[in-house]
Amino acid sequence: MRLLIDSHSLIWYVDQDHLLSPAAHASITDPNNDLLLSAATIWEIAIKVGLKKLSLSMPYKQWITKAMVDLDMTVLPITVEYADVQVRLPNHHRDPFDRMLVAQSQVENIHVVSADPVFDQYGINRLW
Numbered sequence: 724m725r726l727l728i729d730s731h732s733l734i735w736y737v738d739q740d741h742l743l744s745p746a747a748h749a750s751i752t753d754p755n756n757d758l759l760l761s762a763a764t765i766w767e768i769a770i771k772v773g774l775k776k777l778s779l780s781m782p783y784k785q786w787i788t789k790a791m792v793d794l795d796m797t798v799l800p801i802t803v804e805y806a807d808v809q810v811r812l813p814n815h816h817r818d819p820f821d822r823m824l825v826a827q828s829q830v831e832n833i834h835v836v837s838a839d840p841v842f843d844q845y846g847i848n849r850l851w
Contacts, residue, residue, distance in 0.1 A: 725757045726750055726850065727799065727828055729837035730764045730820065737790050738780045744851050747836050751794065759833065760796040763823040799827055815844040 728736075728751065735742040736751050743751070750756055765787060771777035779786040790796070801823060808826035809819075816822060825845045828835050834848040842849045 724750075724755070725759060725831065725833040727759045727761060727824055727831075727833050727835045728764070728794075728796070729824060729835055729839065730767050731838060732836045733760065733764065733790060734768070734777070734779070736794075737786070744838070747838070747851050750834075750836055750850050758794050758796045759799045759827075759831075760791060761799045761820075761824055761827055762801045763820045763827075765798065767820040799831070805830055812845065816841045 732743065732747060732751070736748070740748065751758065768777065768779075768787065769783055772779060772783045781789070791798075805823060805826045808830055809822050812822055812825060816825075821839065821841070824835055824837075825842060825847055827833070828842075828847040829845070834850045835842055836850045838851050840849075
């Protein structure tokens with residue numbers, strides 16, 4: 724299964740594993756799953772670290788690179804197609820990073836690993 728990992732799911736997996744649900748943890752560690760990381764998530768985490776709203780267990784570049792390598796993640800870029808879908812989404816949620824994940828999930832028909840129930844309002848598959 725292809726899984727798009729939300730920012731808090733990645734942060735929790737790497738730095739606070741006990742915060743993940745058993746199902747989320749199992750899905751991230753299942754070697755049969757392909758883990759995807761949105762370019763939007765990479766940017767979101769960087770922004771929050773830069774604004775001092777988020778602390779990681781090591782410097783940002785080292786942390787994100789190690790997480791991506793350790794989890795064998797593939798970066799899902801932001802494309803015009805994803806952006807166009809995001810433009811037309813209902814305003815259930817105003818977070819631009821999460822809205823991009825919704826668009827990517829819809830276009831690619833993939834599950835999002837997230838504790839955030841707002842994703843459910845968009846009718847996408849959320850794993851938690």
